[in-house]
Amino acid sequence: SQTIHQWPATLVQPVGSPLSLECTVEGTSNPNLYWYRQAAGRGLQLLFYSVGIGQISSEVPQNLSASRPQDRQFILSSKKLLLSDSGFYLCAWSPLEGHYGYTFGSGTRLTVV
Amino acid sequence: EDQVTQSPEALRLQEGESSSLNCSYTVSGLRGLFWYRQDPGKGPEFLFTLYSAGEEKEKERLKATLTKKESFLHITAPKPEDSATYLCAVQLLTDSWGKFQFGAGTQVVVTP
Numbered sequence: 001s002q003t004i005h006q007w008p009a010t011l012v013q014p015v016g017s018p019l020s021l022e023c024t025v026e027g028t029s030n031p032n033l034y035w036y037r038q039a040a041g042r043g044l045q046l047l048f049y050s051v052g053i054g055q056i057s058s059e060v061p062q063n064l065s066a067s068r069p070q071d072r073q074f075i076l077s078s079k080k081l082l083l084s085d086s087g088f089y090l091c092a093w094s095p096l097e098g099h100y101g102y103t104f105g106s107g108t109r110l111t112v113v
Numbered sequence: 114e115d116q117v118t119q120s121p122e123a124l125r126l127q128e129g130e131s132s133s134l135n136c137s138y139t140v141s142g143l144r145g146l147f148w149y150r151q152d153p154g155k156g157p158e159f160l161f162t163l164y165s166a167g168e169e170k171e172k173e174r175l176k177a178t179l180t181k182k183e184s185f186l187h188i189t190a191p192k193p194e195d196s197a198t199y200l201c202a203v204q205l206l207t208d209s210w211g212k213f214q215f216g217a218g219t220q221v222v223v224t225p
Contacts, residue, residue: 006156032211043117043200043215044157051210059212090156094211101147102213104156 002027006091006105013112019064019078021108023091026072031093033074034102035066038088050074086112115140117203119216126223129190134199134219137183142206146184147213148177149200157200160186191223 006023013019025031032051036044046059048066056066063082067075074091088109092102120135136146145164149157161170163179170177174195176187186199198220202213 034211036215041122041217043217044202044213046212049210049212057210092156101145101159101162102157102211103159104149107154107156109154 002093002103004091004093004103004105006108008108009106010109011111013081013110015083015112016080019076019081019085019110021076021089021091021110023074023076023105024072025093028072028093028095030071031095033068034092034094035074035076036090036092038090038107044090048076081112083112086110115203115205115214117201117214117216119199119201119219121219122217123220124222126188126191126221128192128223128225131187131189131191133188134186134221135183136186136201136216138203139182140203140205140214144204144206144208146179147202147204148184148186149202151198151200151218153198160199188221191221193223193225196221196223 003026034049035047037047038044048058050056050068053068064078088107090107091105094102116139118137126132145162147162148160150160151157161177166181168179174189178185198218200218202215204213
């Protein structure tokens with residue numbers, strides 16, 4: 001069966017520090033991968049999506065970047081965090097362009113101080 | 114502009130008190146509508162996918178329905194373990210990458 005792992009679960013980082021969040025999927029190949037951010041009381045905002053190794057598309061211009069160094073690995077990064085980067089970050093995967101919905105990871109609570 | 118709106122924002126129910134959550138959407142074309150359940154501090158958990166008006170799906174005390182403009186999630190005789198935030202999301206007909214638009218969610222609290 002397919003599983004998705006996301007870490008760390010919580011992170012407190014100072015403003016201006018770098019960020020690296022990692023997500024891996026097991027039990028499938030060539031998944032579509034997604035990074036979402038969820039702010040309190042708001043819906044999920046799509047940040048990046050990837051349909052293959054090295055193929056990253058950004059939805060929202062911002063202080064973040066994403067990479068997919070391996071088929072089942074998706075990394076969210078920042079060189080210098082801003083206070084506004086605080087939030088709940090979720091990685092998700094889907095087969096077949098999302099037709100059957102996503103499976104989400106457990107999320108990372110990021111607090112920038 | 115494509116929009117997904119959920120109502121109410123919050124719902125407090127007594128155990129056994131049935132109710133419905135609404136997800137209305139204004140999109141140029143719908144490929145699919147998805148319902149998720151999210152517990153505090155966790156990732157959303159998939160519940161249902163609906164593709165066409167008139168379609169219904171059921172799972173335990175939950176039943177999802179779809180019309181051309183909205184979807185309802187009916188909770189029948191809820192129990193405290195049904196307490197969660199329920200999210201709906203739409204995938205546009207023009208989308209081929211699996212990009213969803215999410216509503217802000219309805220927070221449901223079921224008290225004994």
